[in-house]
Amino acid sequence: xxxxxxxxxxxxxxxxxxxxxxxxxxxxxxxxxxxxxxxxxxxxxxxxxxxxxxxxxxxxxxxxxxxxxxxxxxxxxxxxxxxxxxxxxxxxxxxxxxxxxxxxxxxxxxxxxxxxxxxxxxxxxxxxxxxxxxxxxxxxxxxxxxxxxxxxxxx
Amino acid sequence: xxxxxxxxxxxxxxxxxxxxxxxxxxxxxxxxxxxxxxxxxxxxxxxxxxxxxxxxxxxxxx
Numbered sequence: 001x002x003x004x005x006x007x008x009x010x011x012x013x014x015x016x017x018x019x020x021x022x023x024x025x026x027x028x029x030x031x032x033x034x035x036x037x038x039x040x041x042x043x044x045x046x047x048x049x050x051x052x053x054x055x056x057x058x059x060x061x062x063x064x065x066x067x068x069x070x071x072x073x074x075x076x077x078x079x080x081x082x083x084x085x086x087x088x089x090x091x092x093x094x095x096x097x098x099x100x101x102x103x104x105x106x107x108x109x110x111x112x113x114x115x116x117x118x119x120x121x122x123x124x125x126x127x128x129x130x131x132x133x134x135x136x137x138x139x140x141x142x143x144x145x146x147x148x149x150x151x152x153x154x155x
Numbered sequence: 156x157x158x159x160x161x162x163x164x165x166x167x168x169x170x171x172x173x174x175x176x177x178x179x180x181x182x183x184x185x186x187x188x189x190x191x192x193x194x195x196x197x198x199x200x201x202x203x204x205x206x207x208x209x210x211x212x213x214x215x216x217x
Contacts, residue, residue: 094183101184131178139175146217
């Protein structure tokens, strides 16, 4: 398998693990693929360089594999009996959008809070439509597109 | 906006949830496909425009 194909296999194993509800480690991906851990470590590094994933600095722990977050966040997404964390509201609605794009069940419930007033804010994706519990809710991005990757965790 | 006053972070862009949903659908629909790759800057700009998100805020080369 060439490097590009191997990196694709690693990326898909990462995404499949997240879809299954688990943040994957190098060891878990290596086990899934029957691959050498060192090779998977190198693939994690290349995927991070290519911005397909974001690693916790100094580690190979996955901080982000958009739309998934590697740990708890204020953007919780429930799809069936699976619960996910997203990095931001774009990623939160991106989880059902991604699942629908793959032909999977995508009805979702998103729980977050209003950044302005801290009130709980719920959104639902039902049969391909996004609705909110608050009729006049709007989306907000603070960081201009050109600076998103200057600090992607803040963005 | 109160959060902006409290945090000192300037207000960026506020836009309808319909645009957010269109953006997410176009951005993430193929993320589980083996053929997925990062979009180019031009492709990203086209996605933003199709979602109704235009102006300097949405320029990656700004």
